[in-house]
Amino acid sequence: MKAEALKGHLDALLLATVDGGAEYGYAIREVLRTESGGEFDLPTGTIYPALYRLERGGLIVGQWTKVGVRRRRRCYRLTPAGRRALVAQRASWSKFSTAVSSVLLQERTWSTTT
Amino acid sequence: MKAEALKGHLDALLLATVDGGAEYGYAIREVLRTESGGEFDLPTGTIYPALYRLERGGLIVGQWTKVGVRRRRRCYRLTPAGRRALVAQRASWSKFSTAVSSVLLQERTWSTTT
DNA sequence: GGTTATGGCTAGCATTGCTACTCATAGGCG
DNA sequence: CGCCTATGAGTAGCAATGCTAGCCATAACC
Numbered sequence A, B: 001m002k003a004e005a006l007k008g009h010l011d012a013l014l015l016a017t018v019d020g021g022a023e024y025g026y027a028i029r030e031v032l033r034t035e036s037g038g039e040f041d042l043p044t045g046t047i048y049p050a051l052y053r054l055e056r057g058g059l060i061v062g063q064w065t066k067v068g069v070r071r072r073r074r075c076y077r078l079t080p081a082g083r084r085a086l087v088a089q090r091a092s093w094s095k096f097s098t099a100v101s102s103v104l105l106q107e108r109t110w111s112t113t114t
Numbered sequence C: 001g002g003t004t005a006t007g008g009c010t011a012g013c014a015t016t017g018c019t020a021c022t023c024a025t026a027g028g029c030g
Numbered sequence D: 001c002g003c004c005t006a007t008g009a010g011t012a013g014c015a016a017t018g019c020t021a022g023c024c025a026t027a028a029c030c
Helices: A010-019 A025-034 A044-057 A080-104 B011-018 B025-035 B044-056 B080-104
Strands: A060-067 A070-076 B062-065 B071-080
Touching: A010 A044, A010 A060, A010 A080, A010 B071, A010 B080, A025 A044, A044 A060, A044 A080, A070 B062, A070 B080, A080 B011, A080 B025, A080 B080, B011 B025, B011 B044, B011 B062, B011 B071, B011 B080, B025 B044, B025 B071, B044 B062, B044 B071, B071 B080
Parallel strands: none
Antiparallel strands: A060 A070, B062 B071
16 A cells, blocks of 8 residues: 555545544554454554644544553543544545546546547 | 545546547546536646646656647547556456445444543 | 626645665574 | 563654745736
């Protein structure tokens, strides 16, 4: 996958993943990789700053939790605004992907590309 | 449509459009708007630099043509490399959109987002 | 004559995801 | 015990790319 392909769509993916239960960066990464059939194998340098952005934007809220004795996780949940954003992003993705597909995958009658 | 949504996909759209006959910037814009159902209403500041990039990359070749008396158009055709790129981009788009959709539009059993 | 459509172009910006690290705890294994 | 891997989080700086906001010219229409 080209590096730029994700641009503008990552937020939606993260919101959708977080919506699937209280999640944290590391787990989100695994879930994204699995659910995407391996397409999205995102570096942590992509995940964490993005979560940060979403939190700053008020779409998710993070909370430190303890794992074991001195291990910590930052768990995120969607805010109401985040939930609305997710709905909007899904709709937006549908429109976008439909549009791209209709341009890209269109059958052309004169498509005997000489 | 968010500004960044297109990133990484514009080249494919342009290649596909140029593949639909010898086209030039202005016409490409119209075709994209029409075929996308209005989703892609791209400013010329997006189109022309992008065509330039594609030409520099050897995926299309441009040629000035005269329209009327002293009007000019830069008409583009796909090169063999461009045609190969288009095939690759279509495949890549399919994989990408499938992946995004499976993350975004997935039905979750526990989706009663409390 | 003035407005709109056709046609092309550019400098500089803003956003965003990636690269390439750092740091720490925990568990497994020779 | 010492090393390697997995888990978990983070950052500075970069590169790419599409957009903003302009510019210019010809042609057509009223």
